[in-house]
Amino acid sequence: MPVQLRPYKHATDYDLVSEFLIAHYQPGNRDGNYLEPAWEYMHHHPAMDTSVLEHIGIWEDNGAIVGVVHPEWELGEAFFEFHPAYRELRQQMLDYAEAHLVGRETPEGPAYLQVWVNDWDEPFQALLAERGYEHAAEQDWPMAQLAMPDPFPEISLPVGYALTDLEKEPDWAKVHRALWRGFNHEGEPPGGQEELDERRAMFDTPKARRDLKIVVRAPSGDFVAFCGTFFEPNARFCYVEPVATDPDHRRMGLGRAAVLEGVRRCGALGATDAYVGSNQPFYLSLGFEVIYTSECWRKVWDERRAAPALTIQVAPVYAKQETQHA
Helix, strand or coil, X not given: CCEEEEECCHHHHHHHHHHHHHHCCCHHHCCXXXXXXXXXXXXXXXXXXXXXXXXXXXXXXXCEEEEEEECCCCXXXXXXXXXXXXXXXXXXXXXXXXXXXXXXXXXXXCEEEEXXXXXXXXXXXXXXXXXXXXXXXHHCEEEEEEECCCCCXXXXXXXXXXXXXXXXXCCHHHHHHHHHHHCCXXXXXXXXXXXXXXXXXXXXXXXXXXXXXXXXXXXXXXXXXXXXXXEECXXXXXXXXXXXXXXXXXXXXXXXXXXXXXXXXXXXXXXXXEEECCCCHHHHHCCCEEEEEXXXXXXXXXXXXXXXXXXXXXXXXXXXXXXXXX
């Protein structure tokens, strides 16, 4: 039976895609797909435009997912998740992205699409170059890995600072302020229950554990450093996202302590590796090593393109060959 394309239905497919990513994870993230916690974090981040969910496409073979194309937070983005034996779907999946995921910076602006493909996927890179995409290296997404240290390094803090977590101290106003300032926004964060609810939604995701959301508390009682850590028990890894330190408290080892404590706790639960989507010197200094880069390729259409038509029909799009492909 040929592979079929169908639209994403969030109520049922969120968990199915989650299971797909876990099932096809390979040690060292050699599968090249989204890590499952990144899929979870994506859906609950306040930057997510939930209207884009209806643009996600799913490919199935006999009812089993073999491919997914999705944005991260908004139109104009495309990420590709593959069953390892179905990478020959690249062309069909790119066709879909160009029909359903293009974006515009302004209503009257040109259509554009940014797609992320792994630096080792030369056939996909060749396909993109053939279609007129150009490598936008400033938008590349490195993936770095840390093997669980043994022995684990000492975690220390300046006098008066303490490690805690969101299970012990679920103070969303303090979390909101720490992240607002930690990501270099000026002044105090906007108040209001809506902002606090958004912060809570980021970290009370379906599989999240509050005891893995690590906080550094200053002598004043403010939260001044934060590390969100996700533990995936089936594949035995942890994912670090997000990390931030208040600019008034930097260069004191607080971010280092928060990240190491989150990784240490996941190691105690059985994690053998930690991942972070970054090649910043901060992470490399902790022992993370870049294992591959998801390259961003961008195309801009000069002519005015009509808005993508969401008329996805369940239809055969590809007859799977008998050979298996890594």
